[in-house]
Amino acid sequence: MATTQPFCQDLFDDIIGYLHDDKTTLCACALTSPAMVVASQRGLFSEIYVWARPRGPYSPPAFTVKKLVEMMNALPHVAT
Numbered sequence: 001m002a003t004t005q006p007f008c009q010d011l012f013d014d015i016i017g018y019l020h021d022d023k024t025t026l027c028a029c030a031l032t033s034p035a036m037v038v039a040s041q042r043g044l045f046s047e048i049y050v051w052a053r054p055r056g057p058y059s060p061p062a063f064t065v066k067k068l069v070e071m072m073n074a075l076p077h078v079a080t
Contacts, residue, residue: 013039020046038077045078 016039019025023044030040048068072079 009035012036016040016043019043041075041078 012033012035016026016029016036019029020043026040026043029036030044
């Protein structure tokens with residue numbers, strides 16, 4: 001049995017677009033409904049900062065650029 005969505009996708013996208021500065025709410029929206037995942041992730045990953053940091057014996061493993069590229073390939077809607 002197919003379920004219907006009570007609102008059009010454009011409405012979700014427009015509403016979530018206003019939340020671009022509220023990362024906590026974007027995370028909640030992404031977990032709320034599949035209809036909100038893509039727009040929420042676009043907001044969450046709209047800015048990505050990459051910087052070098054010194055590596056020492058007690059440094060946690062760095063998130064590599066290779067892993068970032070792998071994520072972008074796996075989630076192309078995030079990269080747009």
